Amino acid sequence: MEKLSIYVVEDDESIRTMVVYALNGSGYEAQGFPGGRSFYAAVNEKKPDLVLLDIMLPGEDGLSILKHLRAAPETSQMPVIMLTAKTAEMDKVRGLDLGADDYISKPFGILELLSRIRAVARRTVESSKSAAVNGAHSYDYGNVHVDEDGHVVTVDGEEVLLTRKEFRLLCDLLRNQGRVLTRDQIMEQVWGFDYGGATRTVDIHINTLRKKIHDDGTMIQTVRGIGYKIDKEAKE
Template identity: 50%
Template sequence: MVYLVEDDSSIRELVVYTLNSTGIQAEGFEKPSDFWKALNTKMPSLVILDVMLPEESGIEILQKLRKNPTTERVPVIMATAKTSEYDKINGLESGADDYIAKPFSMMEMVARVKALLRRSEFNSYQSDYTIDNLYVCPAKHIVKVDGKEVILTLKEFEMLCLLIKNKGIVLTRDQLLNKIWGYSFDGESRTVDVHIRTLRQKLTTAGNVIKTIRGVGYKISNS
């Protein structure tokens, strides 16, 4: 189930119709309060949030989702008319897994939703990893540092797993964009840097296993 929070009825109805017609069950909400009520009844597999909403902004909803243990790992796509780098980074740093700028095509929206759902499901079929004081279990979506669990967004988790799987190999920003987001992401390599920075911060003492290769990209190696 995909939940969409969008106050523009024409956009909301079109997105919900399109997702349902492609086999992805979806439900739309005009107001955040309606979304929260539905959330208490059924947990979605993915949430699409407009940024500009009545009652509270999409960013505020996102922050609440990430602070709640029940919803902290639910994939979130931000949909907004704002296209400045600041707004994109603000959403990503608040825990969004992806964003899409209005106006967007329905084909692009469906592709991003399917890609995010597919990668979320794929994580359950990977092996466990241990590097120094860092432990990662993709099957259970668990990350621990010194035995203490660390909460990551889906994109942060996917990036960490990809880097670990390619331990010792330098992955360029473009490679990370293509493998994690599934498309060129408008060439926004800054997106990778934002996720790497927040990932390192959350991993605390284990963050130094992620090495920056200046002018190239990133790799995982023992500290």
């Protein structure tokens, strides 16, 4: 079985060396980078399966790098775990808002880090491979077509680029047509954990998703004070 490749972007050499050593010793294929420049160069050569990204970096910080990754088609779905300062609550929320898959606070233990990596890998890399093997569904709603297996969304026949979080959010709502999903339920199902402080993250992703699929709120409906839903049938 091919090893999961992980890039570690961390300017503290002692932390970077320790993490890379631990990951390689745990069956992963890890490489470390002190900042954005060397990281981008490596990504252009070979894209990793997952990225550990420190927020506090010299030059371009981790949040800016994350935003860059999510904006580029070739890296928009790359799983990213943010490394944050223990007290930096706002950084955690901003990271999730920008599409991070998870975060881990410093100082952290290697066992905790490995557990977070396995959890994100299950939700992203392995689940994508499983969908390809077992098959997935397609959905049609008005002028929107979603191919869950091929990870393609088209609007009026034109493909639109969604991040992995936006795509999972859309599929989850379509899979539960007629049901109202609370923000906490969406956070749990799409991000894989319950973090009440980041429910605004759901609203931000809904708004971005609506813009990309040209929805004025007719398809993805806001249920005030609760969450969101898609009706069972498209309205003419």
